[in-house]
Amino acid sequence: MGNSAKKETSARARQTAILRAIFDAAFERFGPRHWWPGETDEEIVIGAVLTQNTAWANVEKAIANLREARMLSLKALDRAGESEVAQRIRPAGYYNLKARRLKALARFLVERCDGNLSRLRHADPAALRADLLQVYGVGPETADSILLYALSMPIFVIDAYTRRILARHGLARPNASYDELQKLFQSNLAPDAPYYNEYHALLVAVGHRHCKPTPRCADCPLYRAALFATRRSHAEAQRHTRPEVV
DNA sequence: GTCCAGTATC
DNA sequence: GATACGGGAC
Incomplete structure (x- = not known):
């Protein structure tokens, strides 16, 4: 050497x-x-969008609202109206923006794996990351939070x-x-x-x-x-x- | 660089 | 009242 x-x-x-x-x-x-203090992988994905530039305490309120409304799943968010989602997630701030982002991400994941994230667990991390980054409202931190915390991939x-x-x-x-x-x-x-x-x-x-x-x-x-x-x-x-x- | 927005904390 | 928050799009 x-x-x-x-x-x-x-x-x-x-x-x-x-x-x-x-x-x-x-x-x-x-x-x-x-971490992540979510109960399901879908909840982690949803929380990843809600917590963008927002304190976690406020995200928890929004998640509780979604759960109460039976909207705490990718399929439910995909079906729901954007303004309905927006009202539920108000405590997390940027609610109009985040409603659009949640809808976009839910659409992508229902399309990709029928909203069943376990099907992505053996996907190629780099390829999936590139695809996630194409989704509206998903930047590097949100994409990587999904890969690491929802899918247990070794992405920092x-x-x-x-x-x-x-x-x-x-x-x-x-x-x-x-x-x-x-x-x-x-x-x-x-x-x-x-x-x-x-x-x-x-x-x-x-x-x-x-x-x-x-x-x-x-x-x-x-x-x-x-x-x-x-x-x-x-x-x-x-x-x-x-x-x-x- | 600016906008998005409610909530907690000082 | 001011600051900060588990960012991203334009």
Whole structure:
């Protein structure tokens, strides 16, 4: 092996070690998170649309409304009128928009698997992802949430918290693309759906409680862990994200 | 960059 | 009252 190849290999091993350290530190504090908190795979798909840029507490109300109206299934949503769906999901916000998105996704999945998601469990993840991205209202995070949480495929979900946490620890550029961040995880961690599942859930927990727009680093479980792995970049990131806190 | 929108939390 | 939320389309 040449010198540059060796360097690449050790850089990759280091990245892997850092990513594992972050998982371990977060898991010790918050895990296991038991995500996705849906009862059925269809409920997870529906929740994936409802939770777009929306707090989960509000999504739960919308899901409860759909359940009460017997509309918490892909076939039911496919049959239902858009304005009826919109009224039911009001608590989740963006209700007109999300009603159209739910209808589009329900149509696609009824067409694809008769609304029976278990039939997709052995589909090719990359191909299915490409198809999902063609559906109105399904972007990368929603598509990947479906693949990972409803279909148990080893696809890493990136969200706003993930981006923020990585950027603040100097592991990614603040404006890194979704695909870039996903590649960081998937090329450094073995494909493992349960591990990816737990990892994303843990990042959300860290983001929600500590890595907020105004960060609370003091008792963050990643503070010591990341300091150990990337002392310099963490300190650097801190300078830019915590102007008033040491 | 702007729009979509109700709800919780400070 | 202001901020933030488990994004995506245009």
